[in-house]
Amino acid sequence: MRIRDFQQLIETMYSRRDRQRGAARSFxxxxxxxxxLASAIAGGNQHNKEEEFADVLAWLTTLANVEGVDLEQAIRKFTEGCPGCGQMACVCEAKMT
Ligand SMILES: [Mg+2]
Ligand SMILES: [Zn+2]
Structure with a gap:
């Protein structure tokens, strides 16, 4: 599934409640x-990790919907190379450690 399609799915499923709740409480x-997710990673159970990655992504997507951000558009800055160094295989390790 494309990121845009997932964002639309979350919009269709939850947007009414999400907009009532607002960005601060959604955050x-x-x-x-x-x-x-931190607990799932620490626990090491693969199924539990998958569940929590999905939950984090869904809530991040909800926030994008509430704030009117198109995620597929937003991630474009990564599709032409690392925003830091411009390379497809990032060479800015020194800055990121
Ligand atoms: Mg969860
Ligand atoms: Zn880089």
Whole structure:
């Protein structure tokens, strides 16, 4: 599934409630899911990791919808190379460690 299609799916599924809740409270849910992802990674169970990666991505996508950000458009800056060094295989390790 394309990123744009996933964003549209989340929009169709949840947008009414998401807009009522707003960005600030949606962000709290997002951070809760980030915490669950941290626990899943620490726990090492593959199925649980998949679930929590999906939850984080869904809440990130909800935030993008509430804030009117097109994610597929937003990630374009990565499709022509690393935003830091411009290379397809990043060579800015020194800056990122
Ligand atoms: Mg979760
Ligand atoms: Zn780079």
């Amino acid at each position: 709290l849910w997002f951070t809760e899911e980030v915490g669950e």
